[in-house]
Amino acid sequence: MPAYTFPNDHRPYTDTYFIHSRTILEGDGFNPMVSYEVFIRxxxxxxxIDEAVAVIDTYAPDLAAKGGSVHALPDGSRYESAEPLMHIRGPVQDLIELETMYLGVLTAETTRANGGGEVDLKQVAERARAIRKLCPDKQLIYFGARHWRYDADAAISEAVLKEGWDGASTDVGAQAGGFEHGVGTIPHALVLVYAHVYGREQATLKATQAFHRHIEPDSPRIALVDTFNREIDDALATARALGDDLFGIRLDTPGEHPGQGADPEDKDTDIYHGYWGGSGVTVSMNKAAREALDKAGYEHVKIVxxxxxxxxxxxxxxxxxxRRHGRLFDSMGIGGVFPAMHATSDIVQVEDVDLAKDGRGFHENPRLVRMI
Structure with missing residues (x-):
């Protein structure tokens, strides 16, 4: 495997919600063995692949000694849509902070290898400016660190933040745009660990309460509510439990299924550009969540x-x-401001038991070979 030189500290290049997750897991004493599956649509x-494995080996050097492993397709292999490219297994505290860097490497190098170009910072700025123009009164946070190499994150973030956006998910990205720290709350990985401990129905609430216990008070309490396709149920449960301390909820429903409350069929595509109903984060689901919160008396809870x-x-x-239905959302976390073949990593097993967010799951791939 080639030799690579990485920063002494990975954390400035890491999405803040993974940094928070490590703090929370340490605080609650949870460190189960987990398995991640990496794929590209x-x-x-x-x-x-070799560089992504080197990222893991550099920042989790005792992974194999702790019973962990990395299996992956050999670099340069042809793969099918959503075929597992990597299976990564180890203690969650060793792995949870590394996703941003290894996904960025995979995305950038695979994009280049398949005819994609370099990131055009001028076009990035134009896209960021167009989104800001559409949303002059909304909070916009750049979430795209995993969508290209870690060593380009500062330049890309700076191009976005100069267009009037409100923050970035990594420290290097935020600081390039004049902010002190990256921002972020809860990822699906944290919710899945709490699902292993407390069950699926309690997982979102317990993860949000853990965030509330362990993370500094000036970080907004935002519950990620789509992990188990219970967007409205989990939004209301966390609102009841946290009351005025709950700043907001985040909707991040994957494209494999409609969110709770969504119109299962798309319609008015000429008005909503194909985003009214159906799978993923849709206008109809957003509307249903907003209405449910307001009806229950939680108008103060924002939607990200x-x-x-x-x-x-x-x-x-x-x-x-x-414009048609009144207030729907207050903030957006946005990553895909340039074309790339995005790599995704999901926890799919906890302590060798299948456990993943709805729409995802563990898939065998006999073509993977052991790298660590």
Whole structure:
């Protein structure tokens, strides 16, 4: 395997919600063995495997000694859509902070190997400016650190933040745009660990309460409510439990299924550009969640949207939704502001028991070979 030189500390290049998660897990004493599955939706030739493995080996050097392992397709292999590219197993505290860096490497190198170009910072700025123009009064946070290499994050973040956005998910990204620290709350990985301990129905609430116990008070309490397709149920449960301390909820429903409360069928595609109903984060689901919170007396709870909002047409659909239906959302976490073959990593097993967010799961792949 080639030799790579990485920063002494990975944390400045890491999404803040993973840093928070490590703090929370240490505070509650939870460190189960987990398995991650890495995939890319677009088929092609995978590159960056060796460097991604080196990221893990550098920052989790005792992984094998602790019973962990990394299996992956050999660098340069052709793969099919959503075929597992890597299975990564180890104690969650060793792995949870590394996802941003290894996914960024895989995404960038695979994009380049399949005919994609370099990130055009001018086009990034234009996209960021167009989104800000559509949402002049909304909080916009750049969530795209995992969508390209860690050593380009500062330049990309700076291009976005100069267009009037309100923060970035990593410290290096935030500081490039004049902010002190990256921002972020809870990832699906943390919710899945709490699901292992408390069960699926309690997981979102328990993870949010753990965040509330262990993270500094000036970090907004935002519950990630889509892990188990219980967007409305978990939004109301966390609102009841945290009351005025709950700043907001985040909707990040994956494209494998409709969110709770969503219209299962899309309609008015000419108005909503294909984002009214169906799978993923949709206008109809957003509307249902807002109405449920308001009806229960939780008008103060804000709604943060993420997943696919680097597409200007998707942003425009939700802005149109507000024009027609009133207040829907307050903030967006946005990553895909340039074309790339995005790599995704999900926890799919906890202590060798299948456990994943709805729509995802463990898939065998006999083509993977052991790297660590």
């Amino acid at each position: 677009d088929p092609g030739v995978v590159r960056g 949207l993420s997943s696919g909002f680097g597409k200007v047409e998707k942003v425009r659909a939700f802005v149109e939704g507000e």
